[in-house]
Amino acid sequence: MGTSVYEIDLFNRKGFVRKVCRACGKAFWTLNHEKELCGDQPCVEYEFIGKPAVTKEFTLRSLRESFLGFFEREGHTRIRRYPVVARWREDVYLVGASIYDFQPWVTEGLVPPPANPLTISQPCIRLTDLENVGRTGRHLTSFEMMAHHAFNFPGRQVYWIDETVDYCYRFYVEELGIPEERIAFKEDFWEGGGNAGEDLEVLIDGLEVATLVFMHYATVNDTLQPLQNRIVDTGYGLERNLWLLRASPNVYEALYGDLVERFARLAGFHKVEENILREVSKVAGFVDARRPSDLRNSIAQRIGIEVEELEAILKPYEALYAILDHTRTLLWMLGDGVVPSNMGAGYIARLLLRRSVRLMEPLQIPVTLRDIMEAHIEASYQDFPEFKEVAEKILEILELEEKRYRQSLVKGIELLKRRAKELKSKGISALSTEDLVFFYDSHGVPPEILKEQAGKLGLEIKVPGDFYSALAKRHERVQRIAKAADAYRSKLLQELLGLPETQLLYYDDSYLRTFKAKVLKVVDGRYVILDRTAFYPEGGGQLCDNGRLKFRNHEALVKDVQNIGGFVLHGLEGTIPEAGEEVIGEVEWNRREQLMRHHTAAHILNAAARHVLGRHVWQTGAEKAVEKARLDISHFKRISPEELRRIEELANEVVLRNLNVRISFMPREKAEEKYGFILYQGGVFPGKTIRVVEIEGWDAEACGGLHCSSTGLVGFIKILSAERIQDGVERLTFAAGEAAIRYVQRMEDLIRETAEALHVSKEELPRAAAEMASELKVLRSEAERLRERLIESQVESMLKEAESLGDVRLLIKFMEGADVDANFAVKIANTLVNKDGGLVAIFFVLGKTVQVVAMVGDEAQKKGLHAGKIVTLVADRAGGGGGGTPRLGQGGGLERDKVLGMASYLRQAIGGWVKEQN
The missing domain is CATH 3.30.980.10 (Threonyl-trna Synthetase; Chain A, domain 2)
Incomplete structure (x- = not known):
């Protein structure tokens, strides 16, 4: 890229000079001719902390209004924020920048923008640096991106680089009153989402406060192709700019100062001296905050205290900062309709919510997440009254999710104990990252708790520094799985090129039952394409129409209707009409x-x-x-x-x-x-x-x-x-x-028949059913007691039947009968291996379907025997499927004939395993 694009009218007019940063080697523009560093981190420290650039006091609300008001006066139309859930897009779940609001429809020129030019303050959610939130002084999971956009289409040029930079300069210098010599513009190049273009990072006293992107390329096969549409994509972080103007020690104090003070006082935290918070923010620009020990050591050295003392001071505040950040993000998400779950945007919401609960536990703060959320709702009421309207639902979701989280921990820790036992039997002493992800995703147990518990179980755990942000990244984009049908549709579309798209009569009149049409093409000997149709194709969850096509003296049934790229295919049964024939279509109206x-x-x-x-x-x-x-x-x-x-x-x-x-x-x-x-x-x-x-x-x-x-x-x-x-x-x-x-x-027939069978009236059915349920409960209890006695009576004789294979004993039984099922087999097997830890019990249940149950005692497991693997071995040889844990394996769908001949094979296989261990 040449430098001519950056030779901007404002720079020439005001006397900006182009310099190359001594630290990072990138070019930047400044009025300070002596400046050698670009002003970005990590090239310089923050210079604004404790040194306000302006005397005027700003709030989030007043700063947002200053920005939007400035651009309104400059001919931009103010538009309302979009939801943080990007329901108009198929590729992402959450809005990560203001330009997301206009992708893909506006940016590709398919639809006009809501205004041109426009200005907006768009809430955005990004979890790429989740672990850094609270530690660095600057990272957030949600922020408002104040922006102005101009969409330059062929025949409609709005403005481009010169005007964009001029607007930016005037906003900071004339609207906010920041001295012009404190501003630098750093050259860069932006790529993302298949688009690219030059950009300028706007830096003031070491802080990046805005980015001005000029999208006018498409990236195709790693090459840049010029776009017809040229888009001005700017982003001014509301929170970062407030931090600059307030010159606070960190962004959290700028945003939540009153809330921090209120909750810290309630928790009894020791007040942190401003110089410590200031040094944290400065040092975090140079050190990777995902390595907390490096960050702590650097800060401790600079302020001259022991690392342990610094840790005790900072840790509670870092947790409180992160909790305030996460709950504010949750307000945006839950307020805009996200329901916590294990998928998509719901996954992100649950991750933040559970992380907040976890962060609160060691603080022993006498407030709840509900209290903190209520404070956020009240603080944002004037700007976002819509959250007040759904406040009770938001608070109910919080409390319910917190309860579920605590319940899942109990179950998850029990599963960890089983996993520890399984790993130890294999000589493994550490949990893998895959294990950490499994326990978090499937059972809600965070790695911090796993680490605490694993120590007691003799397991080692190393938690990746980016564990949470990596999880979030997995769920930030819609994962589309390619299907075989996609390839067929693409191939078919190529064959249909040149045909006119099918005229959709059902949209003209959804009550049309018969129509005349002409066959344009026959596909695969079964599907016909008509020039027009009243048959509705399958789509949007609605099944397709059925009916018939009549032609000459023939009739074909329409059984399947599909729309592929504007061509409606009619799947027929019967005689197939030829291309060019006239047909009469009849829609099966009742359907x-x-x-x-x-x-x-x-x-x-x-x-x-x-x-x-x-x-x-x-x-x-x-x-x-x-x-x-x-x-x-x-x-x-x-x-x-x-x-x-x-x-x-x-x-x-x-x-x-x-x-x-x-x-x-x-x-x-x-x-x-x-x-x-x-x-x-x-x-x-x-x-x-x-x-x-x-x-x-x-x-x-x-x-x-x-x-x-x-x-x-x-x-x-x-x-x-x-x-x-x-x-x-x-x-x-x-x-x-x-x-x-x-x-x-x-339902009425069932009620009547049931009442007749019980010899009662319909009105008496509830009473009669309750009596029957009570009697059935007694009978089931008696049956279970008899079954337990039956098991006890059989256990001793079965133990005598077991044959020795080296250091273990093997029992193989074939069971059938009306009262015999897999549960019965599991109970007998469990009783057997509890009495004899060296036993391997394998039961085949011969019912309507053939099932297998394998149970391996504790001593037999030490010999390397694994019940789940035994079942897999059976399934591989006798069809069906199955698996399980080292102690219990279960499978089904087995072929009866193959199962009946498996006893000798299993004796040989298990005997071989035992010999290998010895």
Whole structure:
């Protein structure tokens, strides 16, 4: 890259000189002709701490208003912040910069920006330096990126580098009053997300306060290709700029000074002298904060105290800073509808929440996370009143997640004990990083607690310095798994090039039942492409239409309909028409009508769930079939029967009101402006024009499915069940219209038949069922007691049957009978190995399916025998599958004939293992 791009009018006009930094070797522009260092870290220390550049007092609110107001006066339109959850994008979960708001649709020129030029203060979340938060004095997990953007498209040039740098200079010098000689502009080059361009880092007294990026390249195969669109992408960190203006010892004191003082006083912390905090921030610019010992040693040397004394002073404050940071980030996330879970944005929320709980424990502070969150909500109320509206839900989620975390610790520590035993049996004395990730992701146990417990169990643990940020990075982007069908679709699209896209008659009239069309092409001898169709293809969770095609004297059944890149393929059974033939299509109306009812009902129910459960509810999946449909929604706990009933009542109220269902195609930016991002309940809708399905006064979503023209046509909606299908996701199974009526009729038949069988009336059924349940409980208890006696009676004789194989004994039994199952086999095997630790018991349960249970006693395990491996050996030889722990292995799906001949093979294999150990 040449330097001409940086020969900016302002630099020439004001007398800036281009220098090369003596430390890092990069070029920068300054008014100070004697300056030899660029002013960035680690080239220089922070020079602003304790030396305010201006006399005016600023708050977050007043600084944000100064920025937005300045750019408004300079012809920019102020736009409202976007949610931190990037629901309009398919590649990321959270907004990490203000430019995310406009990717990909605006930056690629597909839709116009909401204003041009514009200014915004966008909350952003980045966890790339999570471990550094609290330690360095400058790192945060969330921040507001104040920005001004200009989108230069062919035929519409707004402004470029000269104007951008001029705006920046004037904002700092004229608006804020910072002396111009304290400002430096450092040259750099930015790449990311497939785009690239020159940039200037804006540095004041050692602190980077803004970045000015000029995107005008695409990166293609490691080469730069000029873009038609040139985009001004700027970012001014609100919190960093406040830190500069307040000249506080660190960014946390600038942001949370009052809260730090309040909670530190309640906890009884010793007050830290400002010079210590100041030195922490300065030294952290030179030392990797993920190596705390290096950081501590450097600071201790500079201020002349022992490392242990410094540790005792700093550690409580570092934890408090991190807790205040994490809870503020959680406010953004939970307030914008994130539900903690084990996936996507929910994973990040849970990670921050649990880390906050962990950080609070050693502080013994007489406040809760709820208290801290309430303080954040109150402090942000004037700027973000929307969080006050959902405050109770946010606080409920916090308390519930904290409770779950503590419960998971108990289970996780028990699992650690088992893992320690397993590793020791293999001669391994350390937990791997993979183990740490497994215990955290699957059981919620942080590595710090593992380290405490592992010491007691004789295990070593080395926790990577970037453990949490590495976990966060795994979950920051949507992981799309390529499918075999993707390759087929790509190949097929190449074959279809040159054909006109199919005319979609079902969008012109969703009640159209018959139509005439022409066959354009036959694909794979089974699929036909028509020039126009009324058959709806599978998509958006809605099953495809069925029906028939008539031509000449033939008829073919339409069984599968798919849209591939604008071409609708009709899968046929029967005689296949030839290319060029005229056909008459007939849609199977009863199926279509029921699918439309279920799709419209899904929209009605989703909005009803948001009304009842809260604004955090978002659709995560759906399927609309003929007899029933399902709707998956995000929610942080199980839905109660009362809540379910209220959702159902609300949905049916909407049906009875017979609201109009309006469908329109709108420019994306107009739809977002009118309805907000609630449009994307069903996921991202591609393209610059989106199809909006609006239930008048109730719901609006971007949707490609077919719907009833009014809610009254949906008919009765009945929720059939609610279940938790994964962490943070509830599944509502429901039926509407005739399907709902048929379901209710079936339930009535079952009730009537059950009442007749019990010789009671319908009204007496609950009492009769309770009595039967009580009697059944007694019978089960008696059966279990008899089973225990049966086991006891068989154990001694079975032990005598065991044969010796070196230092272990082996028992192989084939069991069958009405009362025999895998659980019975496990109980017998457990009793056997408890009595004889050198025993290996293998039971084959011969029922409708063949199962295997293997149990290895403690002494036999020391000889290298592993129950899970024995089961795997059986499964490899007899089909099926299975595995397990060193003590217990289980498998199933085995082939009966192969199992019956396995005894001698197992004796030989296990005998061989024992000999190897000796």
